[in-house]
Amino acid sequence: MITIILNGESRQLDNEVDLDYLIDLFSLPRNLVAVELNKTVVRRSDWPDTIVNDGDRLEVVHFVGGG
């Protein structure tokens, strides 16, 4: 069991997964988002090769209305 911090919330996973899998695991809208892993942006093309480890901090963002 590993614990990650996803958008500020603690989440438990059975084991380490790649980022591409994680996006689907949490039903995140993959075509709308950008992802940062431990304060570094991970390009979409690198998601399948990026492993999410215990203690990792992820920010998954999209666009909303703003000024």
Place this chain on the structure above:
Amino acid sequence: MADQFSLAGSVFSSRLIIGTGKYRSFDVMKAAHAASGAEMVTVAVNRVPLDGKTESFLDHLDPKMQILPNTAGCYDADHAIRTARLAREALQTDWIKLEVIGDPITLLPDNEQTLEAARVLVGEGFIVLPYFTDDLIMAKKLLDAGCPAVMPLAAPIGSGMGVQNPSNLRIMREQLPDAIIIVDAGVGVPSDAAIAMELGADAILMNTAIAESKDPAHMATAMKLAVEAGRLGHLAGRMPKRLYASASSPIEGAIR
């Protein structure tokens, strides 16, 4: 002759840039955007909700509009830089409205952190449009850092107070005749926009004044006209202010 507005290699017919926040509905926003004639709109970067309730906000924007992501909600250079990088990844745009806030009550910019973030982001190839306090020296530093324009506030964000310090804007215009100055934040009514343009602003960015009005589409039209009127007034050149009257009709020849 068309009075076009060039910014970082893009050419705009409209000198009004508008936001996408605080609208009562997407339909109201769309009507206001269409009425405004704006060709560039701002959007914010935000965490995706984890409850699965997400829709594509960008689908509600006219695809002809250029999208300008912002770093709203960031309180230091590091967060603003990270937000800009995420926006670039998501949108494949180098454009960023840099906003580093100093405190939550006034939402006034932290100029020091803004400059620090601007230097880093310009170095990474971003087209950085910085929101900052209406200060000439800060404007010079941001331009020296490589920002293609500066975006001084008229008044605090969402305050609708209008141009609080016209002298600062006028000084900035006179001392930086070649700089692109976009007044960002604080406009409340069309006359505020006209005043900012009359003082020599190249463009105006606003959100709340339109979104929080009773009829955003009508207000957007009014803002469009005010920006155009103010711009034309600036180009035409105002008459000098005088303490005393100056007769418009001939004094000589009036009957006695």
